[in-house]
Amino acid sequence: MTPLKGIALKLVAVTLFIVMSALIKAASDTVPPGQAVFFRSFFAIPVILAWLALRGEMSTGLRVKSRMGHFWRGFVGTTAMGLMFAGLGLLPLPEVTALGYAAPLLVVVFAAMFLDEKVGVFRLGAVALGLVGVLVVLTPRLTTLGGPTVETAQAVGAVLVLLGAVCAALAQIYIRKLVQTEQTSAIVFYFSLTSTLLSLLTLPFGWVIPGGTETVYLVLAGLIGGLAQIFLTSAYRFADASVIAPFDYASMLFAIAIGYVIFDEVPTAQMLIGAALIVLAGIIIIVRERQLGLQRGKSKALKTPQG
Structure with a gap:
C-alpha cells in the first residue's frame, strides 16, 4: 500500500468528476439530460477499453457471472445520473455537489435494510446529522415551490x-x-455499456442536434468521466477505502471555485452550513467504519483455526 499515491489519484478523480459535471451543466441549456447521459456513457467506453487493454485485462476483465446484477446496477445508476444531470441544469454546481453527499449517508441505511448489515446508534446518529444538513440545504428551495418560475x-x-x-x-x-x-x-465497463443503451430510450423525449460547442462539451464530459473512473478505481489499489474516502469532500472546494469562475455562482451561507453538516456526518461514518474494520481484523486474528 502507498497511501499518498492513492490519495493523489483520488484527488485527481474528484477534480475530473467536477470538471465533467461542469461540462454537462454548460450544455444543459440546450441538451436534455437523457442525451447528456448517452454522451457521458458512450464516450467513456473507449477510454475504459484502452485502460483494460493496457492492463492486459481484456479477456478476463469483461467476464461476468451475474448479468442481471450488472443490469440492475446499470439501471439504478443510469437513473441516478439522469436525475443529477437534470438537477445540474437547474441548480448551482456547489448545491448539486452538496446534495449529492447524501448518497453515502443513505448507503448506511440501505445496507441495513437490504444487506442485513448491523448499524449501531453511532452511525445512525451520524446519518441523522447528515440528513439535517440536507434539510438545511433544501429548505430555501422547497419554501419557494409554487413561486416565480425560476424559483x-x-x-x-x-x-x-x-x-x-x-x-x-x-x-x-x-x-x-x-x-x-x-x-x-x-x-x-458494463455500467457504461448499460447506461449508453438505456439512455437511448429517452430519444423520443426531445433529443436535439447540439451545436459545435455543446458537442465538444459533451464528448469531453464522456472522455473525462471515463478517465475519472479509471483514476478512482486505481486509487483503491494503493490505499484503503477508509483512507481516501474523506477526500471525496474536496469536490466541494472545486465545485465552489468552478461555479464562481465559470457560472458566476456564489453559494449562500445556509447552503455552506448545510454542506458542512453533511460532510461532518460523512466523515464521522468513515471514521466509524474504519474503527469497525480494525476491530473485525483483530477479532479474526484472535480466532483459533477452528473459529
Missing part, C-alpha cells in the same frame, strides 16, 4: 438531485453485491 424550477431541481442521491446509494448497494463475484473492471 419553482430550482425547487424541482433540488428534489431531482435528492432523488438522484437515493438512486446513487442504491447503486452502491448493488456494487457491494457485485464485487463479491465480479471483477471491478467488468463493473465499470
Whole structure:
C-alpha cells in the first residue's frame, strides 16, 4: 500500500468528476439530460477499453457471472445520473455537489435494510446529522415551490438531485453485491455499456442536434468521466477505502471555485452550513467504519483455526 499515491489519484478523480459535471451543466441549456447521459456513457467506453487493454485485462476483465446484477446496477445508476444531470441544469454546481453527499449517508441505511448489515446508534446518529444538513440545504428551495418560475424550477431541481442521491446509494448497494463475484473492471465497463443503451430510450423525449460547442462539451464530459473512473478505481489499489474516502469532500472546494469562475455562482451561507453538516456526518461514518474494520481484523486474528 502507498497511501499518498492513492490519495493523489483520488484527488485527481474528484477534480475530473467536477470538471465533467461542469461540462454537462454548460450544455444543459440546450441538451436534455437523457442525451447528456448517452454522451457521458458512450464516450467513456473507449477510454475504459484502452485502460483494460493496457492492463492486459481484456479477456478476463469483461467476464461476468451475474448479468442481471450488472443490469440492475446499470439501471439504478443510469437513473441516478439522469436525475443529477437534470438537477445540474437547474441548480448551482456547489448545491448539486452538496446534495449529492447524501448518497453515502443513505448507503448506511440501505445496507441495513437490504444487506442485513448491523448499524449501531453511532452511525445512525451520524446519518441523522447528515440528513439535517440536507434539510438545511433544501429548505430555501422547497419554501419557494409554487413561486416565480425560476424559483419553482430550482425547487424541482433540488428534489431531482435528492432523488438522484437515493438512486446513487442504491447503486452502491448493488456494487457491494457485485464485487463479491465480479471483477471491478467488468463493473465499470458494463455500467457504461448499460447506461449508453438505456439512455437511448429517452430519444423520443426531445433529443436535439447540439451545436459545435455543446458537442465538444459533451464528448469531453464522456472522455473525462471515463478517465475519472479509471483514476478512482486505481486509487483503491494503493490505499484503503477508509483512507481516501474523506477526500471525496474536496469536490466541494472545486465545485465552489468552478461555479464562481465559470457560472458566476456564489453559494449562500445556509447552503455552506448545510454542506458542512453533511460532510461532518460523512466523515464521522468513515471514521466509524474504519474503527469497525480494525476491530473485525483483530477479532479474526484472535480466532483459533477452528473459529
